[in-house]
Structures are given as structure tokens and as C-alpha cells.
Amino acid sequence: MAFEVRAAVLTVSDRSARGEREDESGPLLAELLREAGALVVAQEVVSDESGPLAERLRALADRADVNLVVTTGGTGLSPRDHTPEATRAVVEREVPGVCEAMRAETLRQTPTAMLSRAVCGTRSGALVVNLPGSPRAVRECFAVIRPVLAHAVAQLAGHDHK
Numbered sequence: 232m233a234f235e236v237r238a239a240v241l242t243v244s245d246r247s248a249r250g251e252r253e254d255e256s257g258p259l260l261a262e263l264l265r266e267a268g269a270l271v272v273a274q275e276v277v278s279d280e281s282g283p284l285a286e287r288l289r290a291l292a293d294r295a296d297v298n299l300v301v302t303t304g305g306t307g308l309s310p311r312d313h314t315p316e317a318t319r320a321v322v323e324r325e326v327p328g329v330c331e332a333m334r335a336e337t338l339r340q341t342p343t344a345m346l347s348r349a350v351c352g353t354r355s356g357a358l359v360v361n362l363p364g365s366p367r368a369v370r371e372c373f374a375v376i377r378p379v380l381a382h383a384v385a386q387l388a389g390h391d392h393k
Contacts, residue, residue: 234385236269237298239291241277243305243314244364248278256303256369260362263373264301267380272296279305284317292321292354298384300357304364306349314361315348322352322359329360329379333372340371356387 242257254276261271273294277287284305291300305314319325329351337344349361349372358380362372 234381234388234390235298236264236267236381236384237272237296238264238269239273239275239294239297239300240264240271241275241287241291241300241302242364243277243279243284243302245278245311247276255366256362256364259366260301260303260369260373263370263377264299267377269299269380279311279313281313281317281320284313285320288317288359289321289354292357292359294357298357298387299380300359301362302360303362303369306347306361306363308346308348312348315350318350318352318359318361322350322354325350325352326358326383327351329376329383333362333375336375337368337371344368353387358383358387 240257240261242254246252247254261274264271277284291297302314305312330349334344334347347363351360362369
């Protein structure tokens with residue numbers, strides 16, 4: 232990535248937040264970001280409570296050293312899945328093509344991809360992207376968005392990226 236991507240990774244999982252299950256998706260996502268040339272400046276695990284989740288998203292996106300916030304988890308149909316609602320509550324503009332592309336590409340590999348409610352948007356010069364919670368889905372979805380991340384954050388910063 233030519234433009235410096237400074238990322239925050241937020242795992243949304245009740246069980247991982249309580250220490251009942253190891254977070255596999257967040258560390259994998261951080262590793263994929265680093266492999267893509269991003270600097271991971273924050274990595275957190277939170278429970279899937281809509282209000283507190285929205286506050287964490289807001290706080291991370293508003294940080295001066297963050298221009299990308301990527302969540303993993305909470306995008307399905309479970310009654311406890313609140314990541315899309317929390318994201319919509321904090322973004323200023325939605326960027327629907329990012330999640331549309333993830334769903335379209337991953338649908339080729341698994342029919343359950345169409346059940347993802349993930350959203351993407353911008354806030355305070357940061358791109359906020361929801362990914363599903365499984366490590367496999369993180370890997371597949373990240374492969375779809377990786378080519379555009381540096382360009383997106385460069386545009387948000389008012390720079391041309393080639």
C-alpha cells in the first residue's frame with residue numbers, strides 16, 4: 232500500500248469479550264492488514280452491545296492516527312448481531328459498494344454470504360468496514376477489499392492515489 236493505512240481492528244464477540252472463546256478473527260485480520268502494508272495501531276475485543284459498540288467505533292474512527300477501522304463479527308442474523316446498526320449510527324456517509332463486492336465475490340464460495348448484513352462507511356476521515364466473524368470469511372472478504380484500501384483512505388485524506 233503506497234498511502235499509509237493506519238488501521239484499528241475491532242472484534243465484536245460476546246464470548247471472546249467474556250474470555251470464553253479465543254479471538255481468532257481479530258488477530259488474523261491484523262496479520263492480513265500488516266501483510267498488506269498497513270500499520271495496525273489498535274486491536275480490541277468488545278461485546279455485541281449496540282450502544283457501547285457504537286461508542287468504540289466512534290472513538291476509533293475519530294482518532295487522528297486511524298484512517299481505517301475494520302470490524303469482525305456481529306454481521307449475521309443472530310439477535311445479538313448489532314454491528315451494522317452500530318456502524319450506521321456513527322458513519323457520516325455509507326460506501327455500499329465495498330460490502331456489495333464482498334457479498335458478490337464470497338457468494339461464489341458459500342451461499343450463506345448473502346445473509347451478511349455488513350456495511351461500510353466513512354467518519355472523520357476514516358473508512359469503517361464490517362467483516363463477518365469467522366476466520367475463513369475474514370480471509371475471503373479481506374482479499375476482496377485489499378486492493379482498494381489504500382486508494383480509499385488516500386481519497387478520504389484528499390490525496391490522489393495511483
